[in-house]
Amino acid sequence: MNMLPANPKLPLLAVENLSVEFRSGRQWVPAVCNVNFSVEPGETLCIVGESGSGKSVSTLSVMGLLPERTARRSSGRIQFDGRALETLSDAEMTAIRGRDIGMIFQEPMTSLNPAMRIGTQLAEVVRRHAGASPRTARRQALEMLERVRIPDAASRLDAYPHELSGGMRQRVMIAMALMSRPKLLIADEPTTALDVTIQAQVLALIAELKREFGTSVILITHNLGVVAEMADRVAVFRAGEKVEEAPVVELFDRPQHPYTRALLAATPRLGGGSWREGRVLQTIDGAPSPSVMPAPADAGTALRASGLGKRFGQTTGWLGRLAKPIRAVDGVSLELPRGQTLAIVGESGCGKSTLARMLMLTIAPSEGDIEIDGQATASLRGEARRLVRRRIQMVFQDPFASLHPQMTAKQIVAEPLVNLGGDDSRTIDAKVARLFDLVGLSPAMLGRHPFEFSGGQRQRIAIARAIVLNPAVVVADEPVSALDVSVQAQILNLMASIQRELGLSYIFISHDLSVVEYIADTVAVMYLGRIVERAPRAALYRSPLHPYTTMLFQSVPSLDPNARRFGHRIAANELPSPSNIPTGCRFRTRCPFATELCAASDPALAAQDNGHEVACHYPGIATQDGQARMSELA
Amino acid sequence: MIGYLVRRIFAVIPVLLLVAVAVFSLLQLTPGDPAQLIAGDTATPEQIQAIREKLHLDQPPLVQAMAWGSALAHGDLGTSLLSGVPVTTLIAQRIEPTLMLALLTIILAVCVGVPLGTFAATRVGSLIDRLVMLLSVMAFSVPVFILAYGLVYFISLKLHWLPAQGYKPLSAGLGATLNSLMLPAVALCGVYMAQIARVTRAAVIEVLTEDFIRTARAKGLSRLYVLIVHALPNAAIPIVTIIGFGVGGLLGGVVVTETVFNIPGLGQLAASAILQRDYPIIQALTLLFAVVYVLVNLLVDLSYGLFDPRVRVWKAVNR
Numbered sequence A: 001m002n003m004l005p006a007n008p009k010l011p012l013l014a015v016e017n018l019s020v021e022f023r024s025g026r027q028w029v030p031a032v033c034n035v036n037f038s039v040e041p042g043e044t045l046c047i048v049g050e051s052g053s054g055k056s057v058s059t060l061s062v063m064g065l066l067p068e069r070t071a072r073r074s075s076g077r078i079q080f081d082g083r084a085l086e087t088l089s090d091a092e093m094t095a096i097r098g099r100d101i102g103m104i105f106q107e108p109m110t111s112l113n114p115a116m117r118i119g120t121q122l123a124e125v126v127r128r129h130a131g132a133s134p135r136t137a138r139r140q141a142l143e144m145l146e147r148v149r150i151p152d153a154a155s156r157l158d159a160y161p162h163e164l165s166g167g168m169r170q171r172v173m174i175a176m177a178l179m180s181r182p183k184l185l186i187a188d189e190p191t192t193a194l195d196v197t198i199q200a201q202v203l204a205l206i207a208e209l210k211r212e213f214g215t216s217v218i219l220i221t222h223n224l225g226v227v228a229e230m231a232d233r234v235a236v237f238r239a240g241e242k243v244e245e246a247p248v249v250e251l252f253d254r255p256q257h258p259y260t261r262a263l264l265a266a267t268p269r270l271g272g273g274s275w276r277e278g279r280v281l282q283t284i285d286g287a288p289s290p291s292v293m294p295a296p297a298d299a300g301t302a303l304r305a306s307g308l309g310k311r312f313g314q315t316t317g318w319l320g321r322l323a324k325p326i327r328a329v330d331g332v333s334l335e336l337p338r339g340q341t342l343a344i345v346g347e348s349g350c351g352k353s354t355l356a357r358m359l360m361l362t363i364a365p366s367e368g369d370i371e372i373d374g375q376a377t378a379s380l381r382g383e384a385r386r387l388v389r390r391r392i393q394m395v396f397q398d399p400f401a402s403l404h405p406q407m408t409a410k411q412i413v414a415e416p417l418v419n420l421g422g423d424d425s426r427t428i429d430a431k432v433a434r435l436f437d438l439v440g441l442s443p444a445m446l447g448r449h450p451f452e453f454s455g456g457q458r459q460r461i462a463i464a465r466a467i468v469l470n471p472a473v474v475v476a477d478e479p480v481s482a483l484d485v486s487v488q489a490q491i492l493n494l495m496a497s498i499q500r501e502l503g504l505s506y507i508f509i510s511h512d513l514s515v516v517e518y519i520a521d522t523v524a525v526m527y528l529g530r531i532v533e534r535a536p537r538a539a540l541y542r543s544p545l546h547p548y549t550t551m552l553f554q555s556v557p558s559l560d561p562n563a564r565r566f567g568h569r570i571a572a573n574e575l576p577s578p579s580n581i582p583t584g585c586r587f588r589t590r591c592p593f594a595t596e597l598c599a600a601s602d603p604a605l606a607a608q609d610n611g612h613e614v615a616c617h618y619p620g621i622a623t624q625d626g627q628a629r630m631s632e633l634a
Numbered sequence B: 001m002i003g004y005l006v007r008r009i010f011a012v013i014p015v016l017l018l019v020a021v022a023v024f025s026l027l028q029l030t031p032g033d034p035a036q037l038i039a040g041d042t043a044t045p046e047q048i049q050a051i052r053e054k055l056h057l058d059q060p061p062l063v064q065a066m067a068w069g070s071a072l073a074h075g076d077l078g079t080s081l082l083s084g085v086p087v088t089t090l091i092a093q094r095i096e097p098t099l100m101l102a103l104l105t106i107i108l109a110v111c112v113g114v115p116l117g118t119f120a121a122t123r124v125g126s127l128i129d130r131l132v133m134l135l136s137v138m139a140f141s142v143p144v145f146i147l148a149y150g151l152v153y154f155i156s157l158k159l160h161w162l163p164a165q166g167y168k169p170l171s172a173g174l175g176a177t178l179n180s181l182m183l184p185a186v187a188l189c190g191v192y193m194a195q196i197a198r199v200t201r202a203a204v205i206e207v208l209t210e211d212f213i214r215t216a217r218a219k220g221l222s223r224l225y226v227l228i229v230h231a232l233p234n235a236a237i238p239i240v241t242i243i244g245f246g247v248g249g250l251l252g253g254v255v256v257t258e259t260v261f262n263i264p265g266l267g268q269l270a271a272s273a274i275l276q277r278d279y280p281i282i283q284a285l286t287l288l289f290a291v292v293y294v295l296v297n298l299l300v301d302l303s304y305g306l307f308d309p310r311v312r313v314w315k316a317v318n319r
């Protein structure tokens, strides 16, 4: 169905000597310098690199979609399908966009028009490029929605984007980009904003459609696991230049450039173990990693929660009729030994952040109690409550949003001390200086504002502020998921060495199992508000017992291009709404092993060997039996 | 969606009641003896007493309020103190010119302001953009009557293109009416046009930076199509809001314009009633203008749901 390019010997796309500059005041600053890359027909080229390395700018230049007045292509030739794109008029480029080159963007939440129905947005493409009638266009839109396996596609045609989940919206984006069967698909970080489980589904879908339509793909990512899963060839970008290009197997087996090697070393991989066992997560700047330290035994309990639950009332429809409340968290008990790290993993929407906010005492639980330093908190009021609250601090995912933009780094870190009012300013200055040293920031940065820092540095400031009052527990909600791999390694190492030094306890919330393996002592897996499995790290990673945990593991990209996992069909299969929790076992709607028993009775969290607990009628069934059946699902 | 509509409409009722109470209190809150005030300095005690009785000022406020309210409920707005003609009759006689003037003004302001602002938004910082902004600042800061007299001087007196004064009713033909209202409407619409252009420009600039605009361009849709079909509807909420404000504020501008151009409308009626302290007329017009204002804002509010499908859900959930 796809036409061959004009000259079969030529690549489909060849970018030569591309340089792009951005305007900064009166000057033009280079963002991309003399970059070359090409894509053969039917090939997948992965462009990998940290944020700001010029990946998006390069591909936007190919599309002719650089921001108009602030960016310019200062040199470069772009040969596509026998035509020199840089010489085309805007009208000619407009005809190529969407017809011969389709594009998918990172943010599925904002990349669709919120005021237009999905079906209309899809139909636009063929109406524009093929002159299709409204009816034909709508029919083709429906076919395409079915192709990307949106459940109940016909009724989704008339939905607005906000009515779909992130994963579904990204499927719609893919459908839209492929509506007119382009020769080249450019996907710019298409799964960065998605959960691992949904990422696996979306990547498998792209791979499948690519095979079926014979489309060439440029896949931009900063995740080496995604590269290993998807790429035929890889181009590594750094600071606006391409530092290395190689076939995927070669790149992983024999990386040539030091930067590529450093990137590979900084990426946590499943099965690598934890820092406590002496595992080293290299950082690109060569900063030392924490030295070996076994988890402290019998140091007491920093935090204990029993039977925690949180319901959110929800009103909808006519005159605020009361709908079913959302059970965001439901009967969660946990215990955090002093000096250790408890990780909580699960997909977004499973209640992790609500749990964190309850543990922080910022929202009141609907049921259950939290004990901090052996003191029950439910009945505490006023000053006593404030005192306890000080013992538990938080680090957020987005350091920029959580730091006051008008305050200097020093003011931000000192603020809790100043509010406390116990110390004079000399003492405070000394404490802040010590903390800056501890989190690896230079004293010269004390007077700077948040926007003058990089993402990693901002997270260091957030950590310094969290520990300034000497808390017992730090709750970190996805603290590294917004960071590049190299920076992520630095922050993980920093958190580990602070724990080592100060004996802090962490609650580490994450959806990334490879990160969790490096940092955690105990892991709790959450699903729809419940803990469905909990175990010491080593035990969980050796033999996960709950089918959901197995599914999470199988969604993690492999980091080994010879052992790909996402080659097969994966059904669209998402977390049910927490206002409509399945009866019996709550995972049964996604569980390939579900039986009548699972529908009839809700399994409780029950102890197995070695401190392993699981809430499943058939513990370990996924690992014993159906690897193959399980992978159907991902 | 229906529930949302109904709720919004019901929410307006207490506001309207409040407006009625405020209008009623207008006279009560006047310092001194209102009858004396209305009658003027030269009035005899008998005249003052007559006014007092006519307006029930000799009775306790609650009784007055009941009387006024029940009359209002029967559509009776009282009679003019000077002419003795029922206020409703006066209003009915004069509503057409005002309605036509307001309508024409708003249509002109929207039809020029929205495209101008949109156009400027696509060329931020260019000469044309700056020109549009400069014009809108000028239109905003020149008082209506100066613009009005300027227009009368050039267009009517020098060029003889359009009549300088008066109003031709609809019964004389739509063409004649438009002809007589063109100058006043142009003079009056400057401010609103400027406001609408500025708000449109800002809203469209903001929307054009959104990710979905880039998606639309990546689909191969032309600039103009993306601007009209994707950007404008998403910029509509602030634009509609400012148009609503404009309609509310228009009523003030109508008084000046009708006086300058000698148009026998509600504005003129209000101006003379104020000069003659004809309280029943003032009360009735205040009430009318306030009700119009509230209803326009209700319409604006309801239109949000039309432009942003998320509003329907949010409002429902957050109520």
Ligand SMILES: Nc1ncnc2c1ncn2[C@@H]1O[C@H](COP(=O)(O)OP(=O)(O)O)[C@@H](O)[C@H]1O
Residues within 6 Å of the ligand: A022, A023, A031, A032, A049, A050, A051, A052, A053, A054, A055, A056, A057, A058, A067, A070
């Ligand atoms: N709109 C813009 N204005 C100014 N600079 C920009 C803009 N977009 C990107 N840049 C700069 O271009 C460089 C490359 O950015 P980008 O291609 O987005 O990186 P990547 O996609 O690899 O994360 C960065 O230094 C970034 O700061």
Ligand code: SF4
Residues within 6 Å of the ligand: A546, A547, A548, A585, A586, A587, A588, A589, A591, A592, A593, A594, A595, A598, A603, A615, A616, A617, A618, A621
């Ligand atoms: S209880 Fe049944 S449905 Fe639930 S996870 Fe176990 S096997 Fe699956």
Ligand SMILES: [Mg+2]
Residues within 6 Å of the ligand: A052, A055, A056, A057, A188, A189
């Ligand atoms: Mg990018």
